[in-house]
Amino acid sequence: MADDAAKPPPNFPADYTPPPVWQWNKESGGRFAAINRPIAGPTHDKVLPVGEHPFQLYSLGTPNGVKVTIMFEELLAAGHGGAEYDAWLINIGQGDQFGSGFVDINPNSKIPALLDRSEPKPVRIFESASILMYLAEKFGAFLPTDRAARAEVISWVMWQMGSAPYLGGGFGHFYAYAPMKIEYAIDRFAMEVKRQLDVLDRRLAESEYLGGADYTIADMAVWPWYGLLAKGGAYESGEFLDVQSYRNVQRWTEQVGQREAVKRGRIVNRAQGKPAIAERHSAADIDTALAEAGK
Numbered sequence: 001m002a003d004d005a006a007k008p009p010p011n012f013p014a015d016y017t018p019p020p021v022w023q024w025n026k027e028s029g030g031r032f033a034a035i036n037r038p039i040a041g042p043t044h045d046k047v048l049p050v051g052e053h054p055f056q057l058y059s060l061g062t063p064n065g066v067k068v069t070i071m072f073e074e075l076l077a078a079g080h081g082g083a084e085y086d087a088w089l090i091n092i093g094q095g096d097q098f099g100s101g102f103v104d105i106n107p108n109s110k111i112p113a114l115l116d117r118s119e120p121k122p123v124r125i126f127e128s129a130s131i132l133m134y135l136a137e138k139f140g141a142f143l144p145t146d147r148a149a150r151a152e153v154i155s156w157v158m159w160q161m162g163s164a165p166y167l168g169g170g171f172g173h174f175y176a177y178a179p180m181k182i183e184y185a186i187d188r189f190a191m192e193v194k195r196q197l198d199v200l201d202r203r204l205a206e207s208e209y210l211g212g213a214d215y216t217i218a219d220m221a222v223w224p225w226y227g228l229l230a231k232g233g234a235y236e237s238g239e240f241l242d243v244q245s246y247r248n249v250q251r252w253t254e255q256v257g258q259r260e261a262v263k264r265g266r267i268v269n270r271a272q273g274k275p276a277i278a279e280r281h282s283a284a285d286i287d288t289a290l291a292e293a294g295k
Helices: 003-007 063-077 100-105 128-137 147-177 183-206 217-230 247-257 260-264 282-292
Strands: 055-059 085-089 114-115 123-126
Touching: 003 282, 055 063, 063 085, 063 128, 063 147, 063 217, 085 128, 100 114, 100 123, 114 128, 123 128, 128 147, 128 217, 128 247, 147 183, 147 217, 183 247, 217 247, 260 282
Parallel strands: 055 085
Antiparallel strands: 055 114, 114 123
């Protein structure tokens, strides 16, 4: 029985034996092969631009980047004028994240990265959840002060940070980007993504928002990933994953997506499509893009 269990399923490629010590001697293939490498640090010298606002955001309009621009727009909409920000485009396809200036802010070379220049000494913040929590605490917004309510919100933020790699790096990679279709890998990660959707659906059946009755950074963290998935926009996999069957996720996705700050934040640092702006330096940048898209 043990021997049978160890056998690969039919049609599974079984011609690879891992070497005793892995070495990086060829590109792995797939969409992002050219920028993947097993070492950290900068590849070139590049000074980052700096604008006039207290916060300097270096990012891209991916789900992780959108979390932060939504947060900034929500803060501004709530009257926190000190949350004005410049958003600079970091083109990860061209390796901007490996420039020396960016690595100084985020040694992990991932977007988004934020520099808070409103403090006596500039503060760097990297990892999207860290940025959301930093801004929430600095402005006293979108994060409850009650200990139990705060724990619930932070738990969902951390849930997203732990879950999304299975969606993006796991399912998304093997379903959409890998140089070959591997049934085992796609099945493995599709199963996990559907389990995650069920987790969300069950939570949203009992609660209007993820953290409870109020909209918080938990919703800002999860919506750019799983809201996109719920609308079939992630990896063109909506039908494959039967996303419409998760009714509570669909309700929440629509509700969050209708917020004006979400509409504004989701178009920042987008390099293509409409409405979209590559950089944001004032509210007028977003106003103009939305107005042109509405013509």
